[in-house]
Amino acid sequence: MPCIYPSQLNRYVKSLEKNRTQAKKQHTALAEKLIALHMDESPYQRIPSYNYDEVKKxxxxxxxxxxxxxxxxxxxxxxxxxxxxxxxxxxLRSVEEFKLLFRER
Structure with missing residues (x-):
């Protein structure tokens, strides 16, 4: 599978800019459809409610x-x-878990 390494990024972006083509109606329609279907929050995220006092330490x-x-x-x-x-x-692992679970603390 072809990969672009960080050292190749600038050259790759320049080659993309050189090979620009006009967007067709199909491309515009697809972009609009993707924008319309965009969701800010995943419907598959199921995070249970919890608070600091209820969690076993x-x-x-x-x-x-x-x-x-x-x-x-x-x-x-x-x-x-x-x-x-x-x-x-x-x-250190427990501290990272704590930070993930209780960002406000």
């Missing part, structure tokens, strides 16, 4: 999604599946 295992209860030095170990992860990675 803790670090969740990457592999099995259970809550992690034990730490060993700078590592955490999931008691459900045995997966181990560095404490730093687990905390």
């Amino acid at each position: 803790g670090i969740i295992c990457v592999k099995c999604d259970s809550f992690i209860a034990s730490t060993e030095r700078l590592m955490i170990k999931c008691e459900a599946c045995g997966y181990t992860e560095s404490l730093d990675e687990a905390v």
Whole structure:
């Protein structure tokens, strides 16, 4: 499959500008149809309502999604599946999840 790499982008845009053609009625009709059908929000997004006080807090295992209860030095170990992860990675991952779920906080 042909790809355009970042270093080729300027050259590709220039070649597109050189090869410009007039838009036909079909092109204009298609563009208008696409604009008319555009949706700002996806109808397939189903996000449940939740708030901070209702959510169980803790670090969740990457592999099995259970809550992690034990730490060993700078590592955490999931008691459900045995997966181990560095404490730093687990905390950073949890912070990113928190930011995604609670942007206002």
